[in-house]
Amino acid sequence: MTEMPTVDLLPLKGSRCDQCDNVAYPVSRGCQRCGAEAMRPIDLGRRGTVWGFTVQRFAPKSPPYVPPAEGFTPFAVGYVELPEGVKVEAILDCDDPVELEGQVAVELVATHPVPRFALAPTQES
Amino acid sequence: MTDVSIIGAGLSPFGRQPGISGREMAVTAIRTALDDAKLAWQDVQVAFGGSDGAGLADTLVADLGLTGIPFTNVKNGCATGGSALVSAINAIRSGQAQVALAVGFDKHPRGAFDPRPEEWGLDAGFGEAGLMVTTQFFGIKIARYMREHGISERTLARVAAKAYRNGVLNPNAWRREAISEDTILAADMVNDPLTRYMFCSPGEGGAAVIVASEDVAREAGRRPVQLLSVAARTRQFGSFEVFAPAIQGTGTPSSVSADASAAAFAAAGVRPDEIDVAQLQDTESGAEVMHLAECGFVEHGDQEELIAAGETEIGGELPVNTDGGCIANGEPIGASGLRQVHEVVTQLRGEAGDRQVPGSPRLGFTHVYGAPGISACTVLGV
Ligand SMILES: [Zn+2]
Numbered sequence: 001m002t003e004m005p006t007v008d009l010l011p012l013k014g015s016r017c018d019q020c021d022n023v024a025y026p027v028s029r030g031c032q033r034c035g036a037e038a039m040r041p042i043d044l045g046r047r048g049t050v051w052g053f054t055v056q057r058f059a060p061k062s063p064p065y066v067p068p069a070e071g072f073t074p075f076a077v078g079y080v081e082l083p084e085g086v087k088v089e090a091i092l093d094c095d096d097p098v099e100l101e102g103q104v105a106v107e108l109v110a111t112h113p114v115p116r117f118a119l120a121p122t123q124e125s
Numbered sequence: 126m127t128d129v130s131i132i133g134a135g136l137s138p139f140g141r142q143p144g145i146s147g148r149e150m151a152v153t154a155i156r157t158a159l160d161d162a163k164l165a166w167q168d169v170q171v172a173f174g175g176s177d178g179a180g181l182a183d184t185l186v187a188d189l190g191l192t193g194i195p196f197t198n199v200k201n202g203c204a205t206g207g208s209a210l211v212s213a214i215n216a217i218r219s220g221q222a223q224v225a226l227a228v229g230f231d232k233h234p235r236g237a238f239d240p241r242p243e244e245w246g247l248d249a250g251f252g253e254a255g256l257m258v259t260t261q262f263f264g265i266k267i268a269r270y271m272r273e274h275g276i277s278e279r280t281l282a283r284v285a286a287k288a289y290r291n292g293v294l295n296p297n298a299w300r301r302e303a304i305s306e307d308t309i310l311a312a313d314m315v316n317d318p319l320t321r322y323m324f325c326s327p328g329e330g331g332a333a334v335i336v337a338s339e340d341v342a343r344e345a346g347r348r349p350v351q352l353l354s355v356a357a358r359t360r361q362f363g364s365f366e367v368f369a370p371a372i373q374g375t376g377t378p379s380s381v382s383a384d385a386s387a388a389a390f391a392a393a394g395v396r397p398d399e400i401d402v403a404q405l406q407d408t409e410s411g412a413e414v415m416h417l418a419e420c421g422f423v424e425h426g427d428q429e430e431l432i433a434a435g436e437t438e439i440g441g442e443l444p445v446n447t448d449g450g451c452i453a454n455g456e457p458i459g460a461s462g463l464r465q466v467h468e469v470v471t472q473l474r475g476e477a478g479d480r481q482v483p484g485s486p487r488l489g490f491t492h493v494y495g496a497p498g499i500s501a502c503t504v505l506g507v
């Protein structure tokens with residue numbers, strides 16, 4: 001699966017509730033926990049851990065799916081738990097889905113059309 | 126709540142029926158339920174019903190007779206039948222009517238459901254990236270659950286194999302061929318760890334239930350089943366649902382099925398361990414595994430042993446989805462919730478034929494779950 005450039009990448013944007021501190025993604029107008037409207041935009045950072053995932057084995061229906069130019073290949077999709085507590089749905093780059101087992105650390109590599117994460121570089125490198 | 130009974134239940138055939146519309150299936154189900162109740166359409170005083178994509182229920186009067194009754198359309202996804210039933214029950218309890226109808230039907234085309242991101246309040250990019258796929262949610266949820274609670278892939282296969290086996294015993298089921306656990310495990314992977322044979326398919330069918338006041342239920346010749354409780358809920362904060370760009374909150378996600386089932390058990394004054402026969406939403410076999418715990422029948426993780434011991438089979442301690450569930454009957458969204466009620470009514474009356482639960486079951490439970498985080502449960506008794 002393709003490597004994505006990490007340069008100049010903006011962090012994910014979410015919202016934090018002024019009333020109860022709940023963190024939402026994407027940017028929200030109302031708080032799902034307390035109903036307050038006082039949601040303040042925040043950066044959600046770029047690092048997280050894999051909370052859960054599956055593999056999309058067949059090509060989703062087009063439209064709306066836009067397959068890559070080289071054609072569909074299975075991809076991993078799941079939720080990444082961010083330090084703020086919210087888990088964000090994302091495409092997960094990997095060579096083999098087994099690499100994603102065990103709450104591994106991942107790093108944001110793209111934000112559009114949906115968040116995309118790849119295995120984080122190891123500590124030594 | 127002991128003042129409302131089911132006095133009639135009916136189904137149309139389930140599965141592909143070329144040339145027969147969803148509305149026709151609904152009419153078949155209603156006429157079958159009326160015959161079962163020994164009533165005529167003219168006896169129904171109020172009606173509620175709907176489909177997800179097969180038309181408006183209130184237009185069915187064109188085929189049933191224009192009696193002038195109030196007929197409310199319901200469109201509530203997988204909870205359409207459950208919501209219609211709640212409304213029908215409330216009509217009896219309030220004294221508005223003595224006899225009320227709940228009906229649900231659908232006729233979905235082949236293949237996956239076809240949701241549009243905009244209708245779900247999502248960015249178009251969600252669809253372009255390939256995330257508008259309902260089966261991904263089920264794969265992610267059960268994969269995490271299996272790691273956390275020690276559920277094996279064999280257990281997923283056992284649940285699916287049971288559904289097909291029960292379908293063989295059910296003359297009205299769509300899938301009526303047994304499939305072995307090994308074949309289920311070896312089939313094409315859809316979304317890991319779920320293979321093709323572990324999922325239900327969008328299907329066709331209609332289901333209808335007639336509820337009545339105590340006075341009507343007591344009349345000679347009736348075979349009433351008491352509606353001990355019904356509860357419908359939407360998701361609370363922190364839940365994990367299909368097409369969710371995020372799961373908010375920390376810790377284990379909340380469960381709308383846990384909320385609805387707990388409310389239904391509390392209102393009925395019945396404990397889960399008293400239930401003799403249950404219907405649990407089995408969109409895929411992992412859902413049945415998780416719903417066993419979410420609805421309070423077992424602790425998380427204990428399903429592995431329970432299912433291996435055969436306790437959810439027709440002859441087991443807690444028979445689940447005795448008619449083959451959604452896996453063997455398909456998923457006509459509007460009809461599934463009332464199909465479940467029909468099956469439990471049939472079991473409690475002792476009329477389920479080859480698939481009858483032995484030992485004269487007295488208490489039954491039904492549970493539907495669906496997008497975007499809704500659940501409806503009933504407790505029934507004789
Ligand atoms: Zn808040």
